[in-house]
Every structure is written in structure tokens, then in C-alpha cells.
Amino acid sequence: MTRETRSLPALLGWFEQAASDPRAQLEAALARGEKAVGCLPYFAPEELIHAMGMRPFGLWGAQGLSSSLSARYFPPFYCSLARLSLELALRGGLRGLCAVTGTLLCDTLRPLSQNWAAALPELPFLPLACPQQRREPFALPYYRSQLEKLARRLKALGGRPLTLEALEASLRLYNSSRAARRQFVALAGQHPAQISPLARCQVLKAALFAPAEEYLPRLTALNQELTALPARRPALPVVVSGILCDSPDLLRAFESAGLTVAADDLAMESRSFRVDAPPDADPLQSLARRFCAQGADPLLYDPDPGLRPRHVAELVGRSGARGLVLVLQQFCDVEEMEWPALKAELDRRGIPSLVIGADQETADWGQAATRLEAFAEELG
Amino acid sequence: MDSFSLSARQSLLEFGAQASRLAWDAKKRGEPVGWMSTKFPAEIPAALGLVTCCPESQAAALASAGQGGPLCQAADGLGFCADLCSYSRIGLALAAGCQQEGPRIPLPDFLLCCNNICCNMLQWYQNLARTLHIPLFLLDIPYTAQDEPDGELIEYLRRQFYSLTRQLAAFAGRPWREEDFRRACRGALASARAWQEVGRLLEDPLCPWDGMELFDYMPVLVSRRCEAETAGLLEELGRQLAALPPSPAPARARLMLEGTPCWPHLRQILEPLRRAGIQITADTITPSLGFFYRDLEGMLRAYCGTINGSTLTKGLESRRQLCRQRGVDGILIHLNRGCRPWSGVLPQLGRDLSGEGWAVVSFDGDQADPGGFAQAPYATRVQGLLEMLEERKEAQP
Numbered sequence: 038m039t040r041e042t043r044s045l046p047a048l049l050g051w052f053e054q055a056a057s058d059p060r061a062q063l064e065a066a067l068a069r070g071e072k073a074v075g076c077l078p079y080f081a082p083e084e085l086i087h088a089m090g091m092r093p094f095g096l097w098g099a100q101g102l103s104s105s106l107s108a109r110y111f112p113p114f115y116c117s118l119a120r121l122s123l124e125l126a127l128r129g130g131l132r133g134l135c136a137v138t139g140t141l142l143c144d145t146l147r148p149l150s151q152n153w154a155a156a157l158p159e160l161p162f163l164p165l166a167c168p169q170q171r172r173e174p175f176a177l178p179y180y181r182s183q184l185e186k187l188a189r190r191l192k193a194l195g196g197r198p199l200t201l202e203a204l205e206a207s208l209r210l211y212n213s214s215r216a217a218r219r220q221f222v223a224l225a226g227q228h229p230a231q232i233s234p235l236a237r238c239q240v241l242k243a244a245l246f247a248p249a250e251e252y253l254p255r256l257t258a259l260n261q262e263l264t265a266l267p268a269r270r271p272a273l274p275v276v277v278s279g280i281l282c283d284s285p286d287l288l289r290a291f292e293s294a295g296l297t298v299a300a301d302d303l304a305m306e307s308r309s310f311r312v313d314a315p316p317d318a319d320p321l322q323s324l325a326r327r328f329c330a331q332g333a334d335p336l337l338y339d340p341d342p343g344l345r346p347r348h349v350a351e352l353v354g355r356s357g358a359r360g361l362v363l364v365l366q367q368f369c370d371v372e373e374m375e376w377p378a379l380k381a382e383l384d385r386r387g388i389p390s391l392v393i394g395a396d397q398e399t400a401d402w403g404q405a406a407t408r409l410e411a412f413a414e415e416l417g
Numbered sequence: 418m419d420s421f422s423l424s425a426r427q428s429l430l431e432f433g434a435q436a437s438r439l440a441w442d443a444k445k446r447g448e449p450v451g452w453m454s455t456k457f458p459a460e461i462p463a464a465l466g467l468v469t470c471c472p473e474s475q476a477a478a479l480a481s482a483g484q485g486g487p488l489c490q491a492a493d494g495l496g497f498c499a500d501l502c503s504y505s506r507i508g509l510a511l512a513a514g515c516q517q518e519g520p521r522i523p524l525p526d527f528l529l530c531c532n533n534i535c536c537n538m539l540q541w542y543q544n545l546a547r548t549l550h551i552p553l554f555l556l557d558i559p560y561t562a563q564d565e566p567d568g569e570l571i572e573y574l575r576r577q578f579y580s581l582t583r584q585l586a587a588f589a590g591r592p593w594r595e596e597d598f599r600r601a602c603r604g605a606l607a608s609a610r611a612w613q614e615v616g617r618l619l620e621d622p623l624c625p626w627d628g629m630e631l632f633d634y635m636p637v638l639v640s641r642r643c644e645a646e647t648a649g650l651l652e653e654l655g656r657q658l659a660a661l662p663p664s665p666a667p668a669r670a671r672l673m674l675e676g677t678p679c680w681p682h683l684r685q686i687l688e689p690l691r692r693a694g695i696q697i698t699a700d701t702i703t704p705s706l707g708f709f710y711r712d713l714e715g716m717l718r719a720y721c722g723t724i725n726g727s728t729l730t731k732g733l734e735s736r737r738q739l740c741r742q743r744g745v746d747g748i749l750i751h752l753n754r755g756c757r758p759w760s761g762v763l764p765q766l767g768r769d770l771s772g773e774g775w776a777v778v779s780f781d782g783d784q785a786d787p788g789g790f791a792q793a794p795y796a797t798r799v800q801g802l803l804e805m806l807e808e809r810k811e812a813q814p
């Protein structure tokens with residue numbers, strides 16, 4: 038990277054571009070002769086795909102689309118992430134992918150896997166079953182066997198044979214990327230003047246589409262730039278929780294209300310890079326251990342039912358946030374079911390909270406903006 | 418003599434109703450009472466003599482008795498979003514002590530959860546464990562999107578089974594005894610066989626009773642299928658039903674009801690069908706409580722094959738088979754808003770079934786929240802179905 042491309046605006050411009058034009062990233066991968074695999078939420082084993090010489094390509098619904106072709110498959114009230122992922126594929130927006138893979142951890146993803154297979158036989162859906170008893174010793178061999186099954190299917194689609202060396206290298210690369218993203222999250226919270234909520238989201242979202250090899254050096258450079266700048270305590274830091282919060286208009290509304298994101302508890306952001314693959318002589322075991330080490334996530338079972346509310350409340354405390362905003366995806370039973378318990382824990386600790394209903398089809402965020410302003414006033 | 422006045426019917430209904438009395442008695446004796454999801458292997462608590470109730474059955478019963486609305490509203494008041502599964506919302510409201518009227522089940526001292534029908538089950542039960550501060554015993558049967566469970570899944574389940582039974586035995590303060598487990602399995606298998614035979618009576622074109630009656634016996638299958646006397650009662654029901662005088666003529670048409678019944682409005686739903694001389698001879702739910710197996714591995718496999726645990730391909734195959742066996746002409750699909758895993762595949766499933774020649778219509782509703790159903794659109798759908806059935810009849814040579 039030259040000095041120029043290392044400058045803060047140039048770096049942020051690169052992330053913005055990568056985050057807002059996934060198709061361009063996909064085209065670039067195809068032009069390099071790579072095979073690309075769509076990764077539906079959640080916990081996609083990107084390292085495995087990468088180690089097989091394929092390009093993991095994030096597939097978290099689609100901004101700016103509305104359901105028409107997918108309405109044949111899902112009732113209109115269904116979660117927009119599922120509807121619009123399918124919509125994007127049905128409209129040809131995923132042309133060039135050789136497969137999609139996804140875990141089946143919620144009741145929307147189950148039918149999505151089935152509708153996908155029915156609607157798009159030419160774009161195979163490779164399911165990855167995940168054990169919920171992650172703390173039990175027998176979960177590891179099971180999950181590992183599912184990773185092996187996925188690897189076999191990827192190989193049949195043209196992936197390179199999985200070697201230990203390649204997987205080790207991919208684990209190292211992705212661990213570094215995760216560490217850099219965690220560092221960025223901390224830095225972003227201290228540099229509200231340079232990193233708006235929208236820019237923060239774009240930097241993190243770019244990791245879904247850009248090659249990890251290109252993403253990591255840029256993020257490292259961005260982190261260095263930010264580290265060199267004086268830190269400033271933001272006026273109204275909040276934690277954003279939910280599945281995702283990537284609508285530019287909504288993020289601008291955060292900014293207009295004077296709210297900064299001190300930390301997030303979003304599935305698309307921090308929840309996806311909280312846990313690294315641990316050192317292990319067997320890299321596939323390491324990847325399996327990474328999944329099993331996850332916790333305090335609404336999609337996952339924790340033997341201690343109090344862990345999740347405690348984790349969220351402590352995140353607010355640790356990050357210095359003054360409150361929490363839950364961006365609740367419409368019809369997301371996972372988040373809806375746990376919210377009363379989270380709210381009770383937040384209330385018990387005197388942490389103010391706000392729920393904003395969201396949908397990837399939402400075009401008008403005016404009401405959300407008003408509520409964010411009122412929340413900011415309450416915090417102020 | 419009709420099916421409603423059979424002595425075997427009364428005995429079974431009484432036997433089913435006893436389940437909650439037994440739970441209350443256990444509670445009074447100071448024994449722990451569990452809440453168990455419908456498709457948890459009931460053989461496990463039965464082997465340990467643990468008393469359980471099923472909040473889904475309770476929610477269905479309360480919804481039929483007009484309590485779905487107030488309880489769903491109570492769940493709203495607790496902060497649970499109105500588009501969550503209404504069985505779960507009712508269960509959460511019951512756990513919070515919001516029930517005002519209707520029959521009651523005791524609050525649980527432990528939870529037995531199996532996510533083989535939906536992921537929501539685990540979310541729901543975790544929530545109950547969190548708010549009631551009681552232990553949750555989980556049998557995790559992940560959805561795999563595969564037609565058959567693979568060997569690794571069975572191994573995962575087998576090891577969970579050993580761990581779970583050890584933990585539950587410690588909780589119950591009783592030893593886990595293989596002979597008790599085998600006895601529970603024998604009971605469950607005998608019940609499943611007898612239940613299947615009762616259902617098969619509907620294959621007869623002159624069967625004089627309606628398949629919806631089978632739902633009346635579901636509480637028995639859910640809560641008491643492992644008990645020694647259950648099979649005998651079901652066999653007696655089968656005998657008495659088979660001895661009823663046949664209908665003078667076949668029904669005008671035979672329907673399959675797809676999906677959980679819309680309990681709060683069941684009368685309005687069935688009334689226009691009855692008026693049109695239509696008989697319901699098949700449904701997806703009632704056969705789903707017959708688990709057949711030979712050994713532990715077979716049992717674990719059987720519990721993987723639930724309705725919502727299956728693929729679309731397998732689901733289509735089982736419906737096709739059922740519709741053929743039961744001489745079904747048309748299919749009425751309840752697009753049950755609260756049940757995501759089910760409603761998410763119904764449009765495609767309906768198309769597939771219609772592609773195979775059945776008259777298919779669907780209507781919007783909810784299994785327990787009365788707000789999900791509207792009479793006028795339903796009437797239009799039923800009218801459409803009747804016309805389709807008529808056209809097909811005319812087109813027949």
C-alpha cells in the first residue's frame with residue numbers, strides 16, 4: 038500500500054466500496070478464476086472454504102430489494118433476511134456462485150434450506166448442521182464430521198483437496214482478521230470524529246465480501262492510523278444489539294442523534310468474530326473447537342441460562358456505553374424470545390434501552406430517527 | 418350409536434384428563450413435575466417414573482376453550498412479541514402465573530426439551546429455565562436438512578442419551594434401569610401400533626366418523642403413550658369404532674388438514690365443510706405421535722423424523738402416502754402464522770401436492786391466537802376448494 042492509499046479517507050473509501058457493492062467483489066473473485074461460495078448466517082466456516090481455494094462470500098439478505106419472486110416461497114410476514122437472500126438469488130444477483138452454505142440454527146433458516154433447494158436446484162445449498170450441546174465432549178466429533186462432509190461437497194464442486202497446511206494458514210489469516218476487527222471495534226468507539234456509525238459498519242461489513250488477504254492489511258493500516266490519533270470519549274456511547282444494523286439511513290440516524298457505537302452485540306459484527314480458532318495440532322479440530330467455544334449468543338444454547346443477559350449487560354458496562362439499542366429484525370423469533378429477559382437484566386442494572394423494529398425492506402427510517410433522538414435526550 | 422357415545426371414547430378421554438390430575442398429585446406429594454416438549458422421547462422420563470405435562474397440549478386445550486386470546490395478551494404484557502409461536506407465548510404466560518380460567522397444569526420443577534420439531538422450542542425452554550430458575554434437560558436433535566440422519570448424528574444422539582439419562586437419574590434420585598426403559602419403550606410401541614390402527618379405519622370410504630376426532634385423543638398420546646394400559650384403551654377404541662354401522666354413502670369429498678388446527682376457531686372452520694358433506698380423513702399431526710423402532714438407535718432415528726425435522730422431499734413423500742391411503746381428494750392447508758418452520762415450507766409443499774393432482778387451498782390463521790384468523794377470506798377459500806373438488810368430480814370419467 039502506498040502512503041496515499043494508507044490515508045484515513047482512502048482506507049475508509051475502500052471499505053465503503055467493498056461493503057456497498059458486494060457484486061463487484063464477487064465479479065473480481067470470478068475474474069481471478071476463483072470459485073465463490075455464498076455464506077448464509079450464522080457461523081459460516083469461512084476458513085474451510087478459503088483453505089480449499091474458494092472464496093467465502095457473505096449472504097445476509099439484501100438491502101434495497103423487495104420480495105417478489107421469493108413471495109412464492111415465504112409468507113409475506115417472514116424474516117426479511119431469508120426472503121431477500123432467496124430473492125437476490127432468484128433475480129440472478131448471485132450469478133457465479135458455485136454453492137451456498139448455511140447453518141440451520143433458527144426456524145427461518147430451516148425452511149430457507151428447503152425452499153432454496155426447491156427454487157434453485159442449480160445453486161446447491163450445502164447445509165451445515167450444528168450441535169447445541171457445544172460444551173459436551175461429543176459435540177466436537179459431531180461438528181467436525183459435518184465440516185468434513187461440507188469439505189467433501191465443496192471438493193466435488195471444484196474445491197482444492199483440503200490439506201492441513203492450507204487450513205492452518207487460513208485459520209491464521211482469519212484469526213488475525215478477527216483480532217484486527219476486535220481492535221477496530223475498540224478504536225472506533227474512541228474515535229467518533231473519524232469513524233461514524235455508518236463507517237464503522239462498512240469497515241466490518243466489508244469482511245463479508247472482500248478477500249481476507251486484501252481486507253486484513255487495510256484494516257491493520259486503519260487501526261494504526263486510528264491508534265496514532267488522540268482518543269476521545271464520545272458523548273453518547275451505546276451498545277447496538279441484534280442480528281444486523283447495516284442500513285445506511287438508520288446508521289445516519291444514529292449519528293444525527295449524536296449516538297456513537299461503543300460496542301456491538303450484532304450477529305453480523307462482533308458476535309461473528311468474538312472467538313478465535315484455538316491452537317491445535319489438528320486444524321480441523323481447531324475449527325470445530327472454534328464453533329463449540331461460542332456462547333452467550335441467542336442462537337445458541339448455554340447450560341447457564343443467565344449467561345446471555347449477563348453478557349449483554351456486562352458488555353454495556355465494559356464498553357462504557359450509556360445504554361443499549363436493540364435493532365430487532367421483524368419476525369426474528371430468536372431475538373424476540375430473549376428480549377424480555379435481556380430487558381429485565383438491563384433494567385435491574387439501571388441501563389436504559391430502546392428497541393427499534395427493522396426489516397431489510399424498510400425504506401423510511403423517519404420514525405426510528407425520532408425515537409433515537411428521544412433516546413439520546415434521555416441519555417443526555 | 419355414533420362415535421361420540423362409545424364407552425372406549427369416554428375411557429380414553431378420562432384417561433387423558435387424568436394426566437394433569439396425576440401431575441397435581443405428584444406435586445402434592447412433593448415430587449418434581451416436569452414440562453416436556455411434545456416430541457421429547459417420553460420413554461426417558463417414563464423409565465424413571467418422572468411425572469411430566471406438556472405445555473403445547475395445554476396451550477391447545479386452552480386455545481380451544483377460548484383462553485388463547487387472554488393468555489397471548491398476557492404474554493404481550495410480559496414483553497413477548499405477538500408474532501412469536503402462540504403455544505410458546507401461552508406457555509410463558511402460564512409460567513408467569515397469568516392464567517385466569519380453564520383447567521390448569523402445575524408449574525414445572527424441571528424441563529425436558531427436544532428441539533426436533535423446531536429451534537423455537539429450545540429458545541422457549543431456555544427462557545422458562547431462566548425465569549423459573551429450574552433445570553433444563555436438553556436432547557439436542559439438530560436440523561440437518563438431510564433425508565436421513567447420518568451415522569455421526571446418531572452417535573451424537575446416543576452419547577447425549579447416555580449423558581442425559583445419567584443426569585436425569587441423578588436429578589430424580591433413582592437409578593436408571595434398562596428394564597424400566599425397555600418397559601416404557603414396549604408401552605410406547607404398543608400404543609403407536611394401536612394408534613396407527615385407529616387411524617387406518619379412516620381408509621374405509623364408508624368410515625362413519627370424522628378424522629378430526631383423533632385430535633381428542635392426542636393428550637393421551639403425548640403424555641401417556643408409554644404406559645402399559647394405553648395400548649389396550651386404544652385397541653378397544655379401534656374395535657368399537659370398527660363395529661359402528663358404516664355410513665350409507667361415501668362423503669362428498671375427503672380432505673386432509675395440513676398443519677396444526679386453528680384451535681380458537683375450529684367450529685367455524687369445520688362448519689362449512691360439514692355442511693358441504695366433506696369428511697376429514699387425514700391430517701399431518703395425529704400420525705406424528707407414533708414412533709416405531711426396534712432398538713435405541715432406531716428410537717433416536719425415529720425421533721429425528723418429525724414433521725418439521727424432515728426435508729421437503731421427505732415431507733412430500735409422507736403426505737403423498739397418507740393422502741393415497743386415506744383416499745384424500747383435497748387438502749386444506751392452515752398457514753399457521755406462529756409456526757415458522759411449518760409455515761415457511763407450506764407454499765412449496767402446497768404447490769407440490771397440487772402438482773400431484775390434489776385440490777389444494779390454504780388459509781391464514783394461528784393455532785392458538787384467535788387474532789390470526791378471519792372468517793370472510795376463509796369462506797372464500799373453502800368455496801374455492803369446493804368448486805375445485807366439484808370440477809374434478811365432473812372431469813372424472
Ligand code: SF4
Nearest residue numbers: 116143145366369371
Ligand atoms: S434474523 Fe432471526 S429469524 Fe432471520 S435468519 Fe436471523 S435468526 Fe433467523
Ligand code: SF4
Nearest residue numbers: 502534535537756757
Ligand atoms: S407450533 Fe411450531 S414453533 Fe411452536 S412449538 Fe410447535 S413446532 Fe415449534
